[in-house]
Amino acid sequence: MLKTHHCGSLSKADVGQTVILNGWVQRRRDLGGVLFIDLRDRSGIVQIVFNPDFSGEALEIADRARNEFVLAVKGDVVERDPETFNANLATGEIEVRVTEIEVLNTAKTPPFPIEDGVEVDESLRLKYRYLDLRRPEMQNTLLLRSKSAKIFRDFLDGKEFVEVETPILIKSSPEGARDYLVPSRVHPEEFFALPQSPQIYKQLLMVSGLEKYYQIARCFRDEDLRADRQPEFTQVDIETSFMNQDQLLGLMEQLMVRLFKETVNVDLPVPFQRISHADAMNKYGSDKPDLRFGLEIEEITDIVSTSDVKVFASIAAGGGVVKAINAKGCASWSRKELDDLQPFAARYGGKGLAWVTVKEGEWRGPIVKFFKPEEIEALTERLGVEEGDLLLFSADKKKVVADVLGNLRLKIGRDLGLINESEYKFAWVVDFPLLGWDEEAKRYVAEHHPFTRPKDEDLHLFESDPGAIRAQAYDLVLNGYEVGGGSMRIFKRDVQEKMFHALGFTMEEAHDKFGYLLDAFEYGTPPHGGIAFGFDRLVMLLAGRTNLRETIAFPKTASATELLSGAPSPVDLSQLEQLHIRTVPKPGVKPAAAPTEQQA
Amino acid sequence: MLKTHHCGSLSKADVGQTVILNGWVQRRRDLGGVLFIDLRDRSGIVQIVFNPDFSGEALEIADRARNEFVLAVKGDVVERDPETFNANLATGEIEVRVTEIEVLNTAKTPPFPIEDGVEVDESLRLKYRYLDLRRPEMQNTLLLRSKSAKIFRDFLDGKEFVEVETPILIKSSPEGARDYLVPSRVHPEEFFALPQSPQIYKQLLMVSGLEKYYQIARCFRDEDLRADRQPEFTQVDIETSFMNQDQLLGLMEQLMVRLFKETVNVDLPVPFQRISHADAMNKYGSDKPDLRFGLEIEEITDIVSTSDVKVFASIAAGGGVVKAINAKGCASWSRKELDDLQPFAARYGGKGLAWVTVKEGEWRGPIVKFFKPEEIEALTERLGVEEGDLLLFSADKKKVVADVLGNLRLKIGRDLGLINESEYKFAWVVDFPLLGWDEEAKRYVAEHHPFTRPKDEDLHLFESDPGAIRAQAYDLVLNGYEVGGGSMRIFKRDVQEKMFHALGFTMEEAHDKFGYLLDAFEYGTPPHGGIAFGFDRLVMLLAGRTNLRETIAFPKTASATELLSGAPSPVDLSQLEQLHIRTVPKPGVKPAAAPTEQQA
DSSP: OOOSSGGGOOGGGGTEEEEEEEEEEEEEEEETTTEEEEEEEETTTEEEOOOOHHHHHHHHHTTOTTTTTTEEEEHHHHHOOOOOOOOTTTTTEEEEEEEEEEEEOBBBBOOOSTTTOOOOOOHHHHHHHHHHHTTTTHHHHHHOOOOOHHHHHHHHHTTTTOOOOSSSBBOOOOOSSHHHHHOOSEEETTEEEEEOSHHHHHHHHHTTTEEEEEEEEEEEEOOOOOOTOOOOEEEEEEEEESOOHHHHHHHHHHHHHHHHHHHOOOOOSOOEEEEEHHHHHHHSSSSOOOTTTTOEEOHHHHTTTTTHHHHHHHHHHOOOOOEEEEEOOTTTTHHHHHHHHHHHHHTTOSSEEEEEEEEEEEETTGGGGGHHHHHHHHHHHHHHHOOOOEEEEEEEEEEHHHHHHHHHHHHHHHTTTTTOTTOOOEEEEOOOOOOOETTTTEEEEEESSSBBBBBBGGTTTHHHOOGOOBBBBBEEEEEEEEEEEEEEESSSSSHHHHEEEEEETTHHHHHHEEEEHHHHHTTTTOOOEEEEEEHHHHHHTTTTOOOGGSSSSOOTTTTTTTHHHHHTTTOOOHHHHHHTTTEEEOOOOOOOOOOSOOOO | OOOOOOOOGGGGTTTTTEEEEEEEEEEEEETEEEEEEEETTTTTTEEEEHHHHTHHHHHHHHTTOOOOOOOEEEEEEEEOOGGGOTTTTTTTTEEEEEEEEEEEBBOOOOSSSSSSOOOOHHHHHHTHHHTTTSHHHHHHHHHHHHHHHHHHHHHHHHHTEOOOOOOSSSSSSSSSSOOOEEEOOTTTTOOEESSSSSHHHHHHHHHTOOOOEEEEEEEEEEEEOOOOOEEEEEEEEEEEEEHHHHHHHHHHHHHHHHHHHHHHHOOOOOSSSEEEHHHHHHHHHHSSOOTTTTTOOEEOOHTTOOSSSSHHHHHHTTTTTTEEEEEEEEEEEOOHHHHHHHHHHHHOOOOOOOOEEEEEEEETTTTGGGGOHHHHHHHHHHHHHHOOEEEEEEEEEHHHHHHHHHHHHHHHHHHOOOOOOOOOOOEEEEEEEOOOTTTTTTEESSSSTTBBBOOOTTTHHHHOOOOOOBBBEEEETTTTTEEEEEBBBBBBBHHHHHHHHHOOHHHHHHHHHHHHHHHHHTTOOEEEEEEOOOEHHHHHHHHSSOOOGGSSSOOOOOOOOOOTTTBBBBOOHHHHHTTTTEEOOOOOOOOHHHHHHHHO
């Protein structure tokens, strides 16, 4: 008895048909000798009915069925009495009167109910992931993920992009995050690495003249994990030749428009806002600003640089900055609420937050008495101060102020309900700095990677002020998340030499590091650039989730364990011998796995 | 100057247009001050012309261009004089008169010409893979691969299959081929394995009620490599619930029909031939028979069991078999050709090949004198012997005879030109044995895997003759290659118990081996089964190639090395320390890599 119809697809249009359904028992009720079973498959749930009048011995068999038994039933679709319509069920106007049944399989009682919104410890859900994935919200997320991948592919195929699979067993690179390593059996004491991204291969494909490449690629980083990190993750990896940054970003906007239209039925306005990295840091204290609300950060260093608020003046004098947020209408916050802001600021490295409330036309707060009238006037204008406002000040090094006020802005935005949760607010953050100063190493390091192309108009700065060079690099930001990022790449040898020089090594040293890629660049490299989208994160946002693990069929925990299979695990000594390695016991106690399994 | 058109797409329809092209210099010729350059991009080649009359200083710049320089040119499409039409070029009726040029990049002279059919050592091609991939035949193969993946996906999406990504970092399993291992940093002395296939996860997804799953999945096997093996390979992995074998095979035939129609424009006849594993072994000596030609193997044990050809009679008496091939019209083979068959047979474990030629109505050959007249009569009928035939006999254990005559059949088929190289001959090999006897371990082992479902009508044989049980397992065979394989899976506990019992272990021992999968099966497992296609091999056959490496962008050699990057490679000691491992030098000399890099 193999299914002719899906449970969830039956409707009044099918009344009168004889159907065969296959599915799982969601629920059974015995009402005076008549048995009702909600039968579930991937498409949804339908009510099937066993009645002595028409079910015969099927009723007896069904009577032994329990939750999660797998049934095959044959029956007739009939319309329900209008008073028994179930508006909660897509199939709520009909039911199936069963004439035949086969129990395809029995089931033990599951450790948690198979239904949406269960309140179950996540580690139990992960251990029984195969049952967790039976829940409709998880199935829908997997379907959304599959559909999203299809939309990416259809769009890119339509734009002449070629999907190319690049290797998973690659050469370990000294750059970037920590590699996962794979010992070689054939070559003793040598190792493969798992790719952190297909970066080098996609650039090689541009040298190969493939012109337009994409891949939905698995990537690996052996880093300590956070809630939105996984040891293996998926990115939509894209590279193109003979396009400039504007063309690429425009094309990617079209891609996002299609993705969001066809998944969540939202019409995204294009072009997306473009905001320079400098502006993003200044106004929002973040390179991935949530632009669904204002509450912009204002610099006031100039106003308070000679202030009697000594901490402001001295920080300004020492090269730091003073910035403020005007939390409109928050003057009524309690003293406790204001006090709680101090540890909040400390979490982001701040030494404190000064505050001013504006009540009954008067500025109040510990520092108010130190302000000169002209400072109050200037601040009133700069910050648009009105009755009922709360002003919050941070003074420190630029980066600390950005972190403190950037996070404070998010907190206040959430607390005040300024965020429209149904909005999708995209922006490109552009003009990233090419180089960052590494205070420890006393040299510049590549902010993106050493092949990132500088802006043409900044090339002259290699000699005078490398730190001021802006890169042709861009991030795509959505609702405060970085969902994509990339850059145009250096393709001319003279620029590449300047870049390596700025990074403090010669072409020979660079060759030791990036040998075969630099060799490749000698043979006619086209202008090229690309982008990678964080696929897990995009699906998470499309699904309205806040946890990456909800979008991955078989995720790992924060301690990089798969609770279902118990991976990683010890292996046979003979396996290690063949790989020419042996393990080294960790001095002291092995960290207990259990406490870290709990997820953020 | 960013491209407005593709080089290879220009035609007479574009005459009069001004176009911008970006591409690589394929060839330049100077004909009396007029410069002709063949400009190449992914789409093809077009001739561009620099003439003092219309090119101005562009001519001077172009004069410095060499092969593989990257150019941007602007010019007008004009029709060529009919006498200069180039029929070898798709764009051969037009040329582009260049008015502006920009040299986007220069190039060193490549180590081999960028053109099809180059006779270059493969290791040089692999080292400069980025140049090798510029050759049109390689680009076309990558495009074919991308297109094939798209067809698989479009078909399966259309049939309600959901693409799910399963983990790459999984638990090591004691079954199957040798695992690649990945040491865990977080969990000292523990390891992940890379998946040999997503088998367990796809079955778990069926337990999850996903009903229809697919994935174009990377798989890994740390085995010694042959020409058609790679350490990492790609399979199209499919699993479905609530379908039987016939339904699944029928659906997969539709998939192949679409794939071959949309790639090589061939209409495959369906249904594909189905041949039992026993018949395949008997008639073709192979479980992946090339069915593009006949030359079937005939069993003659019954005819010669009492023959005076003593070796036939004694082997028949000892439980062996005697089989023959009738090589029609080969009686004229020389003595040397016949002698050469002896080492050929030996290569497949045979002790020799007896032969008979039929010339001038007479049987000739060393064994003819031992045949009784009635044997000759019976053989004549069984083998359809006619004037001019060559009969070849093998007598040995069943498996040896199959290997010898199976390979002899292929050799003769090729030698005699019996194979239509443009034909695609599919067949399903079905009814594989469920169990094979392991002579060493003195127990049965699973031929496919321990979850393969026996045929219902053979279930009773678990008690009486486990070796005779046929499995609901199938291979898809194309022109002598296995391109896919799979099975229906056991989903009932009682059958699974019988299976484990036949394999010689208790449910408890099985639990130690397959723990979490067996746990999962307790919670309402639907009937399910699936298949996996060897994607690299399918693309190889579609592209008309005989080497898997031609279908993979960045393949590894037979010694599992990537010649381009030099992976695998030594790594920093600090990396190993973090992973709680150290390497163990191999006693004796490290095997030299060079001699094994040469490819079969």
